[in-house]
Amino acid sequence: MTPKISEAEKEQRRSQIIGAAMEVCKRRGYEAVTMKDIVEETGMSRGWVYLYFSSKEEIFRAWMEENDKRILAQLEQILQEAPSIWMAIEHMFQTQAQAMEEPDDRLGRAIYEYFLGGLDHAERKEYLAQRYVRMQEATEALFEKGKRTGEFSPEVDALSTAKVMLIFFDGLALHIQGVGPALVQPRRQLEMFQESMRLLLGVASYRKGE
């Protein structure tokens, strides 16, 4: 019989399993990892782990969802509270630059392997598509707000600008996974891209009018 444990303990175990899975994924990506590897990393019994998750896919998605929730909450906070959308975006770029200079951030590889496998898994593809739309809508909302407040040019295509920004972030992370931050120099490329966005959004000219 399974011993009774509290909700808080359940939540803690769930987090432990997700954390252990991510440690394995950092070392070996997504495809090569098995449930057996994850069970070993947790130090729990196989039975315990399967009580919470029935597959690697489920654990990985649980992690993705927690991570996305955090990102979406940040974007929502910017939308509601930031005195300037553009300054919040500049801050986001700086945070990204810092994270990308860390040479041991290897989770990107697992994320992109999972992403690339979407075409072979109908359910995963559906999930990725929903996630994609959520993320781009949250980003689009920032640009829309900046248009309304006059921070950005009214002609800006907010959805396309959001898509272009997300494409750039993923492309940059992909290059870093492939050849490393020393060769890519993420900070410099983020600065350059930020400058191109500033021009596209018409930030400077609108600020001049202040």
Add this chain to the structure above:
Amino acid sequence: MTPKISEAEKEQRRSQIIGAAMEVCKRRGYEAVTMKDIVEETGMSRGWVYLYFSSKEEIFRAWMEENDKRILAQLEQILQEAPSIWMAIEHMFQTQAQAMEEPDDRLGRAIYEYFLGGLDHAERKEYLAQRYVRMQEATEALFEKGKRTGEFSPEVDALSTAKVMLIFFDGLALHIQGVGPALVQPRRQLEMFQESMRLLLGVASYRKGE
């Protein structure tokens, strides 16, 4: 005894093997494909195939190198012959948009899987790093030329602009592999990115002075 065949026949067989491998990779990516799958696809005997290539990695790299040679030759031709670098870049964007709208272009997945695996294979990582440098130098040369001829602003950071463009292309291709062209709308995003590059390079203002 192996029958004697001409150099032309050898080259043809080599191409056939590479072509067959790419067909398999289109269907199943890079990681999941084995030499056995490739041999089956060629319709040749195992011995014949191994006479030309000793591993999947070798075949894939041979394809990458042929492909890169074609791209580098195109960039070189633009550099030497194009009356306007910017117009040649616009043309490149249009070609990209067309290719990316093809829903059955699935080779991107195999390429990015290969790319992501670089971290675990020292030799592959070295090759990818060299490839990366070659590709960005060839792109940088275009922007440098545009600066010299006055087509672009003299303040442009040619290397960073080249990197940003390559990052964007790969990010876009990655998104298409993940969620499909219908959701990504590559043509629209390429247009938007092209506009941001135009502003960054100062193309319009320099044209105005013509």
